[in-house]
Amino acid sequence: xxxSGNAHLRPDALVSARDIVVEFPAAGGRTVYAVSGVSLxxxxxxxxxxxxxxxxxxxxxxxxxxxxxRPTSGSVQLGGQELTDLDDEAMRLIRxxxxxxxxxxxxxxxxxxxxxxxxxxxxxxxxxxxARRSAIAVWQERVAALVQxxxxxxxxxxxxxxxxxxxxFVLWIASExxxxxxxxxxxxxxxxPAAVIGFPALALSLAVGAVFxxxxxxxxxxxxxxxxxxxxxxxxxxxxxxxxxxxxATTTASAFLLWRTWSSFGGxxxxxxxxxxxxxxxxxVLWLLASLVRPALAGTSAVATSLSAMVVLQVFYIGxxxxxxxLAVLVASGVVDALLFVWIxxxxxxxxxxxxxxxxxxxxxxxxxxxxNPDDALDRRPWEFSxxxxxxxxxxxxxxxVPQVIICDEPVSALDVSVQAQILNLLEDLKNLMxxxxxxxxxxxxxxxxxxxxxxxxYLGKLCEVSEPGPLYSxxxxxxxxLLLAAIPHPDPEAPIGDSSKIxxxxxxxxxxxxxxxxxxxxxxxxxxCADEEPQMREIAPGRFVxxxxxxxxxxxxxxxxxxxxxxxxx
Amino acid sequence: xxxxxRPRSGRALLEVSGLRTTFDTPSGxxxxxxGVDLEVRLGSRLGVVGESGSGKSVMSRSxxxxxxxxxxxxxxxxxxxxxxxxxxSRRELLDLWGPQIAMVFQDxxxxxxxxxxxxxxxxxGLRVHRSMSAKAARTAALELLDEVGIPEPQRRIDEYxxxxxxxxxxxxVIAIALACSPRLLIADEPTTALDVTVQAQILDLLETQxxxxxxxxxxxxxxxxxVAGRTDEIVVMYAGRIVERAPTATLFRDMRMPxxxxxxxxxxxxxxxxxxxxxxxxxxxxxxxxLGPGCKFAPRCKYAQDLCxxxxxxxxxxxxxxxxxxxxxxxxxxxxxxxxNEAAEALERNIASGRVSETGVVxxxx
Numbered sequence: 041x042x043x044s045g046n047a048h049l050r051p052d053a054l055v056s057a058r059d060i061v062v063e064f065p066a067a068g069g070r071t072v073y074a075v076s077g078v079s080l081x082x083x084x085x086x087x088x089x090x091x092x093x094x095x096x097x098x099x100x101x102x103x104x105x106x107x108x109x110r111p112t113s114g115s116v117q118l119g120g121q122e123l124t125d126l127d128d129e130a131m132r133l134i135r136x137x138x139x140x141x142x143x144x145x146x147x148x149x150x151x152x153x154x155x156x157x158x159x160x161x162x163x164x165x166x167x168x169x170x171a172r173r174s175a176i177a178v179w180q181e182r183v184a185a186l187v188q189x190x191x192x193x194x195x196x197x198x199x200x201x202x203x204x205x206x207x208x209f210v211l212w213i214a215s216e217x218x219x220x221x222x223x224x225x226x227x228x229x230x231x232x233p234a235a236v237i238g239f240p241a242l243a244l245s246l247a248v249g250a251v252f253x254x255x256x257x258x259x260x261x262x263x264x265x266x267x268x269x270x271x272x273x274x275x276x277x278x279x280x281x282x283x284x285x286x287x288x289a290t291t292t293a294s295a296f297l298l299w300r301t302w303s304s305f306g307g308x309x310x311x312x313x314x315x316x317x318x319x320x321x322x323x324x325v326l327w328l329l330a331s332l333v334r335p336a337l338a339g340t341s342a343v344a345t346s347l348s349a350m351v352v353l354q355v356f357y358i359g360x361x362x363x364x365x366x367l368a369v370l371v372a373s374g375v376v377d378a379l380l381f382v383w384i385x386x387x388x389x390x391x392x393x394x395x396x397x398x399x400x401x402x403x404x405x406x407x408x409x410x411x412x413n414p415d416d417a418l419d420r421r422p423w424e425f426s427x428x429x430x431x432x433x434x435x436x437x438x439x440x441x442v443p444q445v446i447i448c449d450e451p452v453s454a455l456d457v458s459v460q461a462q463i464l465n466l467l468e469d470l471k472n473l474m475x476x477x478x479x480x481x482x483x484x485x486x487x488x489x490x491x492x493x494x495x496x497x498x499y500l501g502k503l504c505e506v507s508e509p510g511p512l513y514s515x516x517x518x519x520x521x522x523l524l525l526a527a528i529p530h531p532d533p534e535a536p537i538g539d540s541s542k543i544x545x546x547x548x549x550x551x552x553x554x555x556x557x558x559x560x561x562x563x564x565x566x567x568x569x570c571a572d573e574e575p576q577m578r579e580i581a582p583g584r585f586v587x588x589x590x591x592x593x594x595x596x597x598x599x600x601x602x603x604x605x606x607x608x609x610x611x
Numbered sequence: 612x613x614x615x616x617r618p619r620s621g622r623a624l625l626e627v628s629g630l631r632t633t634f635d636t637p638s639g640x641x642x643x644x645x646g647v648d649l650e651v652r653l654g655s656r657l658g659v660v661g662e663s664g665s666g667k668s669v670m671s672r673s674x675x676x677x678x679x680x681x682x683x684x685x686x687x688x689x690x691x692x693x694x695x696x697x698x699x700s701r702r703e704l705l706d707l708w709g710p711q712i713a714m715v716f717q718d719x720x721x722x723x724x725x726x727x728x729x730x731x732x733x734x735x736g737l738r739v740h741r742s743m744s745a746k747a748a749r750t751a752a753l754e755l756l757d758e759v760g761i762p763e764p765q766r767r768i769d770e771y772x773x774x775x776x777x778x779x780x781x782x783x784v785i786a787i788a789l790a791c792s793p794r795l796l797i798a799d800e801p802t803t804a805l806d807v808t809v810q811a812q813i814l815d816l817l818e819t820q821x822x823x824x825x826x827x828x829x830x831x832x833x834x835x836x837x838v839a840g841r842t843d844e845i846v847v848m849y850a851g852r853i854v855e856r857a858p859t860a861t862l863f864r865d866m867r868m869p870x871x872x873x874x875x876x877x878x879x880x881x882x883x884x885x886x887x888x889x890x891x892x893x894x895x896x897x898x899x900x901x902l903g904p905g906c907k908f909a910p911r912c913k914y915a916q917d918l919c920x921x922x923x924x925x926x927x928x929x930x931x932x933x934x935x936x937x938x939x940x941x942x943x944x945x946x947x948x949x950x951x952n953e954a955a956e957a958l959e960r961n962i963a964s965g966r967v968s969e970t971g972v973v974x975x976x977x
Contacts, residue, residue, distance in 0.1 A: 093804050093806040093807070093808060093809075094777075147717055197852065276917070307650060377789065377855045426895055428895060429895075456662040456663055456833065456896075457833060457834070457835075457874060457877055457878055458662060458873065458874060458877050458891070458892040458895075459895065460877070460892045461877035461878070461879070461889040461890070461892070462891045462892075462893075464879065464889055464890065465889055466884065468888075483806060483807060484807070484879075485807070485881060486878070486879040486880060486881045487879050489881060489885055490879035490880065490883065490885060490887060491884070491885070491886070492885055492887070493885065510884065510885070513881060523808065524807060526811070526837070526880060527807045527808045527810065527811035527882070528807055528811075529810070529814070529834065529836035529839065529841075530836055530838050530839060530840070530877055530881070531834075531835040531836040531863070531875060531880070532839055532863060533839045533840055533859045533860050534841075534863075535858075536838070546778055546779070546809065548775050582618050
């Protein structure tokens with residue numbers, strides 16, 4: 041029972057999962073063996089019911105098929121295409137075909153968004169993905185992620201540094217080595233010795249320095265961010281050329297600034313400052329390059345701090361500029377950036393509305409399918425709906441990208457009995473209407489029987505029995521299936537109440553699953569062989585597969601050597 | 612109390628009449644329980660069935676007087692063994708909770724103290740009500756843990772709730788409830804958060820303990836399957852009212868209330884073939900702050916006529932029952948009871964007028 045093997049797999053399945061293993065690290069270096077070698081397949085248009093107690097790994101199996109997260113090992117194929125080795129980008133292109141419905145309808149819908157956007161979201165993402173397929177688009181996205189991460193992390197060090205540097209700035213002005221040019225261009229002071237200015241002037245220049253530092257930082261950050269930052273995913277519609285122009289413009293401006301700064305100082309400050317600046321600049325450039333290759337490196341706070349230091353230094357050295365034409369270049373590049381910003385914003389808003397308009401007929405159509413009046417619902421938010429209606433919205437969201445396969449993870453467990461029937465009937469209708477293939481995960485055996493063409497019973501990360509529902513329910517072959525069925529309360533006072541003494545015990549911990557058959561610790565039929573040897577999936581009657589040494593239906597498993605032989609012959 | 616609700620056989624341990632609980636909500640008064648009459652006889656098992664929002668939990672808390680004082684008005688009469696619960700002071704209630712009435716809640720983790728060892732929690736009632744010493748309470752707690760089927764009680768007694776599985780926790784909650792040998796146990800959805808296998812174990816445990824201690828049981832659930840084999844009498848609630856009340860066997864054999872029938876038919880049955888079409892109840896439960904006149908189930912009912920939306924039917928005895936006793940035992944709240952000729956005619960009229968589809972689904976309710 042609760043064993044492995046692939047005897048039950050069929051050729052030409054739409055979804056084929058082989059030997060899925062999902063393990064999670066646990067505290068103390070231990071491992072949770074959530075799913076241990078489960079193989080399942082689903083034919084096109086079929087509903088596979090997946091039942092078991094909580095903690096048996098049924099949801100994890102369903103999610104592993106969607107690569108959420110990727111299984112630790114094993115293979116998942118959709119229409120012959122292997123999913124486990126696709127990268128995130130390629131997987132995103134597959135996702136419209138594989139959708140999911142979750143247990144709790146309210147918490148799986150974003151309360152702040154309207155039904156219109158919630159239901160259309162898979163379409164937006166799918167279209168966006170299509171638009172972003174070129175290599176440059178991917179590169180843009182990485183830069184955007186980098187700058188966004190930077191902006192997030194830079195805020196605090198920036199404030200601290202801004203303050204520290206304004207103090208340094210004041211001291212610098214007050215010092216004998218100050219360059220007249222700098223003081224003059226900043227404040228219009230000439231030849232005023234610091235000692236004469238006195239404390240009030242010191243405080244004033246501290247304040248001015250702080251304001252100047254903040255403004256300057258904001259300006260340079262804006263210049264750095266605009267062309268990159270606005271290229272993020274939601275701006276997929278912005279042409280690559282615009283992005284490139286922005287990149288070139290800002291890089292040129294920054295390089296120019298850097299050069300001016302570098303060459304406009306003399307004296308000992310020159311060596312200290314430019315040495316510092318040079319080091320920081322080199323680090324920054326290396327980091328930028330590295331982040332483009334490995335996006336995970338973007339936004340590391342140490343580097344962000346260095347960058348903010350550099351930006352602040354740059355701000356001070358702008359004061360060193362005296363050539364009007366060069367200042368004009370700086371202003372011009374700023375104007376270009378600002379224009380770019382405005383243009384992209386307008387472009388963005390137009391495109392979001394355009395997307396909504398494009399999605400509108402599809403959204404209305406699916407809402408009608410799930411029995412919700414689109415005119416009433418489109419501009420409402422999920423919390424305005426009851427549980428059953430919210431589950432209908434979840435279903436609509438899953439349907440909108442015209443999926444082939446929907447994985448329903450306990451879709452009716454949180455609903456009242458009367459609403460549960462509505463949702464079950466709806467799923468059945470939609471399946472027939474759209475030719476869907478469903479994986480239906482639930483702990484309620486009666487519900488699973490109602491919707492399924494094939495039922496798989498799971499126990500502690502392993503499969504027990506795979507069969508058509510009729511025989512499985514009337515004559516369970518696996519002792520665990522028998523136990524589950526015995527535990528169901530029947531809405532009939534005359535029905536005998538199952539003997540719960542038969543059930544005994546609870547699910548063992550997935551941290552240290554039992555040897556051999558995992559069910560043996562609760563199995564009334566357990567023998568020595570069950571502890572020594574893991575049963576393999578085998579066919580005990582046409583279309584009925586069980587992994588048990590001594591099933592309740594059919595012959596006991598042949599001795600080990602024979603078992604190995606027969607498995608080898610089948611596969 | 613009307614004739615129909617008078618106790619039949621056995622002494623009533625708990626008698627509730629005209630219980631009405633109103634919450635003061637921002638959108639107006641919400642009467643969650645409206646005129647509930649019921650009784651639990653000594654040693655009997657009463658099942659209370661209803662969907663979420665039907666008022667079954669509020670009812671049990673009103674009986675226990677567990678609801679907060681502010682913004683809640685409770686009226687009606689609750690007699691527990693002749694004592695008027697409504698007039699008891701807080702102090703007197705504390706003496707009642709535990710040795711007389713105990714409660715088991717749905718969420719076992721939420722009803723256990725996470726920072727207190729299990730043994731202390733189980734023995735607490737004994738120390739308070741029986742003035743036991745800590746040592747004696749511990750010994751008694753060990754026995755109780757053993758009785759509710761906790762393996763290795765010696766070890767478990769010094770553990771904390773988070774170290775146990777859901778089923779084990781619910782056993783602990785039951786042990787706490789049983790500690791002072793209450794005469795009435797109110798179990799409010801005791802198995803809803805549990806797996807089907809664990810559910811069966813817990814229900815069996817409740818039953819064996821009830822029989823051993825000659826306790827009365829009020830089992831509140833949304834699952835007709837849970838109450839079917841394990842109660843003597845069932846009360847079906849809808850919109851804060853009792854809509855049908857009958858001995859368990861009678862209810863399942865001869866249900867009168869269309870809501871009970873619809874609820875039964877909407878449950879997928881394990882004996883049905885796969886892809887059997889489920890009969891649905893269109894629409895959803897009414898807004899409790901905006902109840903209209905008439906039968907509260909009428910908008911979703913396939914038999915409903917004009918009369919149903921105009922006037923609310925009273926609880927009436929099932930006239931066609933063979934014996935007088937059965938008649939007073941079986942009450943329902945409907946003008947067109949299931950199985951009557953009137954109902955068949957009403958359904959035909961509704962189908963003819965297009966209000967109900969050929970398959971018996973109310974059109975426009977969904």
